[in-house]
Amino acid sequence: MVTLGAEGNGGAGPARPSRAERQDAAERVSQGAEAALPEIDQILERFDGHRLAEHPNAIGATPVETTVRGVIALAGADCVKTILEDQNILPIGDLNS
16 A cells, blocks of 8 residues: 655644545545656556556555565655555565475
8 A cells, every 4th residue: 555645634733624624635635646646657567566446545545566676666756655565574484384
């Protein structure tokens, strides 16, 4: 899962925002993340990867599948804020068990 950075998506305000304000904020984050998808797609294409969802979700996250080199390239992209791994990672010695 790749979380794409978006301007103005952080920081606590003085009071809880209204439902409309929260929806507006989610839309801004989603639009900002959507703008980064062409760069993400180029990286995924270079490293035999692909997106698992057509659009980012409300927090700007987009699930992807790619190679180790693809993950490293995504981690170096300015538009990528966070990478979360959801597969088991085992030491090489455990692979032969």
